[in-house]
Structure formats: structure tokens, C-alpha cells
Amino acid sequence: QITLKESGPTLVKPTQTLTLTCTFSGFSLNSNGEGVGWIRQPPGKALEWLALIFWDDDKLYSPSLQYRLTITKDTSKNQVVLAMTNMAPVDTATYYCVHRRGPARHYNWFDPWGRGTLVTVSS
């Protein structure tokens, strides 16, 4: 059974860097085809894909946010970390960690999802 759990601050100040950690179990990011991603959802709004890291350390980023995002993995700890710089109130959202599935790296879908963590950006 695959599980993922997000952790990190619930409140950050504008201009600060947000660092979120996803701790997962039930698979290894050393295994061919595996990947972990991040998706966010502002309160009452739609889902937005942010980033994805693959078993071979290939990384994909949302073009609109790529200059603010860094995704890394620590396979020994079964963790993936997302860093987002220069946070602003519009970045207030629930941030989900997700396990990727799919036959190729441009055919990605997400299952399962973590429970999500609400991050509020406010001074």
C-alpha cells in the first residue's frame, strides 16, 4: 500500500521560502518508472500541478513557476522536498504530494494523493 504524507510550515511570511517535505512508503524512488509530484489547490479553487521528480532524477516543473521551484529527492529517507521561493499571499493553498503512475514520463497520472497540507502566506 502506497502512502504519502506532507509536512512543513502552516504559515509563512511574504518573500520567504517555503520548504515542504513528502515522506512516502510502499515504493522506492530508486525503482524504474517511479515518481513523486506536488500539486496545490487554493481555497475554493482548482488544482494546479507544480513539479514532478522521477526515479532517474529527471525533473519537470510548471513553466509559470519554474523559476521559483526546486524539487529534490532523498531515496535513503523515502522523502521528496519541494522548495518555493518568494512566497506571496496568492500562494496560499493546500499542497498535495502525489505518487505518479503511467507508462512513460509524458503520460503521468497521480495515485494516490497525500492528505495535503494547508499553507497560509501572511505577514
Place this chain on the structure above:
Amino acid sequence: SYELTQPPSLSVSPGQTATITCSGDKLGNKYAYWYQQRPGQSPVPVIYQDSERPSGIPERFSGSNSGNTATLTISGTQAVDEADYYCQAWDSNLEGVFGGGTRLTVL
């Protein structure tokens, strides 16, 4: 950037068929995925690769994708199906894209 468009809302009566559309340029040339999000819960995939059902998803959920439109169909809609539904695809620039979501009300 690539965009996916969904109707904001849809209402159906119990037992009826709910049809939720997702439109995007040449979407039929890509795979479409669908997620169900019940209030206060994380999304769950209900359709992947246009028409495949993940394990545990009832047979009343089906999907299709052709031309510029992907469709999620829920046959014999039940009250438990009331949720937000999101379509998703990958564009040629390897960007994950979600639709704006459709709120399905079963009344």
C-alpha cells in the same frame, strides 16, 4: 500554455446519467485523466488514459476522448458521486494541466 475547459457545474437526479466534458486543443491526441474530489478530501483518480478505471472504481464511471473533447460519464448517478471532478492532461512541453473543475450535484 495549454488550457482545459470544464463546465463549472452540473446537476443530475439520482439514477440519471451525468456527462462531464473537458475541452482542449487536439485533446484527443493526448491522454485524459479524471479525478473525483469529495468535500474536504484529497482527489482520487476515477479514469486514466482516457477510459481505464483504476482498481476499486465502480463500473458506472466511464471515459472517452476524441477530437477536442474528453468526456467523463457516470451512469446511474448516486448521491455518493456528488463531488468536484477535474480533468487532467499533459501538453507537448511536458506540463501537467488541470481543468477548472466541475461541481456535480445530485439532487
